[in-house]
Each structure stands twice: as structure tokens, then as C-alpha cells.
Amino acid sequence: MAEHHKINYLELPAKDLEGTRAFFAQVFGWQFVDYGPDYTCFTNGGMDGGFYRADTCASVASGSVLMVIYSKALEDSQQAVQQAGGEIIKPIFAFPGGRRFHFSDPSDNEYAVWSE
Template identity: 80%
Template sequence: MKEHHKINYLELPAKDLEATRAFFKAVFGWQFVDYGPDYSCFTNGGMDGGFYRADASMSVASGSLLMVLYSQDLIATQNAVEQAGGRISQPIFTFPGGRRFHFIDPSENEYAVWSE
């Protein structure tokens, strides 16, 4: 449901659009619709959005936002990230409210996954 003045959609850079799409489909079960060769919309991710082909990438160190995903089984998700070609940049650690890890996707973007 669209809500007035609420975040509605995210657009993220992807150096390797095809590999990024395959990665998120394999690990998180996202679905994709392509709009031309340089843009792919994702659904089934909690919030819809898209990946656009770009040379840039996101990282906390560069001041970018950090997209944090939720998992009911943090270890299984970390294993799935690694099996799909993601790179763990921060192994599982504790923070106030739970535990999480950070990973780098095939387009060199940084994400986190957390659990209670």
C-alpha cells in the first residue's frame, strides 16, 4: 500500500546487473522484471525497488545508506550468501537488539542481515 510521505521504492546501483539479479533471486527469493538492458525491478523484497546499471557501488565507509535485511536463521542466510557468490565483509556480531553480519554482493554493494 502506498502511504503519503513514506518510503515507497529504492533504486540501487549494480555494476553487474545480471549477476546481482541472480544473486538476490538465489539467496532471498526476490523476483525481477527487466525494463530494458540497464534496469531491473525487484519485488518480494519487503519493499519494491530496482537495480540500475552503474559503475558506482554502495558502502558504509563511503557514506552510503545500508540496506538491512531480516533473517529468521542468520547462519543459514550467511551460508546462502556465500554459496551464491557474496563476500562476508563483517562476520556475525552482536549489537543492541540482536546479531547481524555484513556482505558484499556481486556488484560490490554492502548490505547487512540481522536477527534477534
């Protein structure tokens, strides 16, 4: 159920919509529903959202919001990202509150995965 004034949905660009869908399904187990050839929504990701076909990408260097995903097994998640073809932008490093790494998906969007 949607909550009043709470973040409800997230939309991200995807140069490679099909590759991005396959990547997140493989690595994180997200499920997808396509709405035409240029949009797919994801569920089972903690917050629902979607990817829209675009020529742009989201990266911290360009001032984009960083979507951060939680993992109980950070090294395993990093390995899964690499095995699925994701690029590690920043290998695992410590920060106040835990450890994390940054990666890009097949559409060159930047994400982080963190753990305690």
C-alpha cells in the same frame, strides 16, 4: 498501496546487473522484472526497488545508506550468501537488539542481514 510520505521504493547501483539479479533471486527469493538492458526492479523483498546499471557501488565506508534485511535464521542466511558468491565483509557480530553480518553482492554493494 503507496502511503503518503512513507518510503516507497529503493534504487541501488549495479556494476553487474545480471549477476546481482541472479544473486538476490537465489539467496532471498526475490522476483525481478527487467525494464530495458540497464534496469531491473525487484519485488518480494519487503520493499520494492530496483537496480540500475552503474559503475559505482554502495558501501558504508563511502557514506552510503545501508540496506538491512531481516532473517529468522542468521547462520543459514550467511551460508546462503557465501554459497551464491557473496563476500562476507563482517561476520556475525552482536549489536544492541540482536546479531548481524555484512556482505557485498556481485556489484560490490554492501548490505547487512540481522536477527534477534
